[in-house]
Amino acid sequence: MKIDLTFIWTAFLQILPAIPTTLVITLVSVLAGFVIGLLAALARIYKVPVLGQAASAYVTFIRGTPMLTHLLLIYFGLPVLLDALSAQFGWGFKSASIPMIGFAFISFSITAGAYMSEVIRSGLLAVDRGQLEAAYSVGMTTPQALRRIIFPQALSVSIPNLSNSVIGMLHGSTLAFTVSVVDINAKAQIVASTNWKFFEAYIAAALIFWGLTLLIERLTAVIEKRMNLYNRGGIV
Amino acid sequence: MIKLKNIHKSFGRQQVLKGIDLTVQKGEVVVILGPSGSGKTTLLRCVNYLEKPGDGEILIGDYHLNCRHAGKKEIHALRQKSAMVFQQYNLFRHKTAVENVMEGLLVVKKLSKEEAYRRSAELLEKVGLGSRLDAYPSQLSGGQQQRVGIARALALEPEVILFDEPTSALDPELVGEVLEVIRRIAAEGITMIVVTHEIGFARDVANHIVFMDGGVIVEEGSPAEVLSRPKEERTRQFLKRITPEPNYSI
Numbered sequence A: 001m002k003i004d005l006t007f008i009w010t011a012f013l014q015i016l017p018a019i020p021t022t023l024v025i026t027l028v029s030v031l032a033g034f035v036i037g038l039l040a041a042l043a044r045i046y047k048v049p050v051l052g053q054a055a056s057a058y059v060t061f062i063r064g065t066p067m068l069t070h071l072l073l074i075y076f077g078l079p080v081l082l083d084a085l086s087a088q089f090g091w092g093f094k095s096a097s098i099p100m101i102g103f104a105f106i107s108f109s110i111t112a113g114a115y116m117s118e119v120i121r122s123g124l125l126a127v128d129r130g131q132l133e134a135a136y137s138v139g140m141t142t143p144q145a146l147r148r149i150i151f152p153q154a155l156s157v158s159i160p161n162l163s164n165s166v167i168g169m170l171h172g173s174t175l176a177f178t179v180s181v182v183d184i185n186a187k188a189q190i191v192a193s194t195n196w197k198f199f200e201a202y203i204a205a206a207l208i209f210w211g212l213t214l215l216i217e218r219l220t221a222v223i224e225k226r227m228n229l230y231n232r233g234g235i236v
Numbered sequence B: 001m002i003k004l005k006n007i008h009k010s011f012g013r014q015q016v017l018k019g020i021d022l023t024v025q026k027g028e029v030v031v032i033l034g035p036s037g038s039g040k041t042t043l044l045r046c047v048n049y050l051e052k053p054g055d056g057e058i059l060i061g062d063y064h065l066n067c068r069h070a071g072k073k074e075i076h077a078l079r080q081k082s083a084m085v086f087q088q089y090n091l092f093r094h095k096t097a098v099e100n101v102m103e104g105l106l107v108v109k110k111l112s113k114e115e116a117y118r119r120s121a122e123l124l125e126k127v128g129l130g131s132r133l134d135a136y137p138s139q140l141s142g143g144q145q146q147r148v149g150i151a152r153a154l155a156l157e158p159e160v161i162l163f164d165e166p167t168s169a170l171d172p173e174l175v176g177e178v179l180e181v182i183r184r185i186a187a188e189g190i191t192m193i194v195v196t197h198e199i200g201f202a203r204d205v206a207n208h209i210v211f212m213d214g215g216v217i218v219e220e221g222s223p224a225e226v227l228s229r230p231k232e233e234r235t236r237q238f239l240k241r242i243t244p245e246p247n248y249s250i
């Protein structure tokens, strides 16, 4: 077997323009997932009636099914639902107008939300109860205590796990090719389809993913160091 | 003035406070003594509403609260009347010493940053930590952390400061510095309720001593009355246990 090293380089250059697509999908799903995850975690921790149970069901269902399945369910289910609603209420909206990448955004946000809810929940539970009591004793309300005392500490213990979620979503975003979104992986396939040098093209794609992952890890280390300043010299 | 009337508290089926009545005059230092499990911590936590009493009334300054009809607003208002110094310090771990003291001034009292900083630095100076303003709790000794905790409570200028065994988590050699600070602020006329096992401190600083056992107040009175001439057998037993007679001779 012969490897065409120059074609790896050529493919590398041709795949580069697809990086923003991958990054946008990752960023949108992680940010939306963080908000969904935070709400789900709070609903469960505070045992909010109905919402708490709904959040638990959501988390177990999503974590118990593959990410690709979520994408397919959204891709095939959402248009049917939206068109039915649109017809019912006369919105004049056609599901065909939803861009392909929209399905990836929605479905991956739902996936990320479930995983991040677990990360955020364990981060919140890791904060000593005495911190909340101290906040109450100086006269703070619950929202003030959460915002100023609990969230910052929960966030700083959750950084490594959140970083893993981001990396998971980066790699998972390759599934977007099943709904015809041209991300890094899909681009590699397209690049190779003219000369059948798939192996070289995928090596180029792998190198790019690896580089992005290392970048996220470095960024995490920097953030962790800054956020954990207060722990230096401490026991934890 | 602080008045507690008929405070009851149960955890599940276990009755921990069985109708506590207590009055603390302005500027008074009340020390609560009692064996472990007698409900001292629970009583302080009820005053600060970290535990919800099952029944009773709490009056602090001009604020009166009936525990049966306490909503979020009432609880929030009551909490601002008192401040707590915790056995485990409970300093905000992600904030420096001065930020710990500033926090309540900024968020609750809505002072400007400059004003909050000035007052916090002053208070830390007062508890002997003027040179450690920017240290995080993890960089401070237990005694230093507890002194920050005291400054944090003082900053709020509450009607009463509640101390829950403020020195019992400390290494013996650090107990003195914390008691000294408490003694000093007591001399300034700050009203406080102190749970402690330090009998010497109680004798010197308290105006009034309360002995609790089994969720009730067994006996109360001046330090001389309760410590030197206890009326109740349970008080005598307890005092004997925590101040053992030297039973050896040289």
Ligand SMILES: Nc1ncnc2c1ncn2[C@@H]1O[C@H](COP(=O)(O)OP(=O)(O)O)[C@@H](O)[C@H]1O
Binding pocket: B011, B016, B034, B035, B036, B037, B038, B039, B040, B041, B042, B043
């Ligand atoms: N959160 C709680 N849940 C259940 N039982 C508790 C709780 N807090 C305290 N207790 C019980 O209440 C009793 C009194 O406790 P506490 O007020 O801490 O006593 P003290 O401070 O005098 O040692 C103990 O028997 C303790 O086990």
Ligand SMILES: [Mg+2]
Binding pocket: B040, B041, B042, B165
């Ligand atoms: Mg106690």
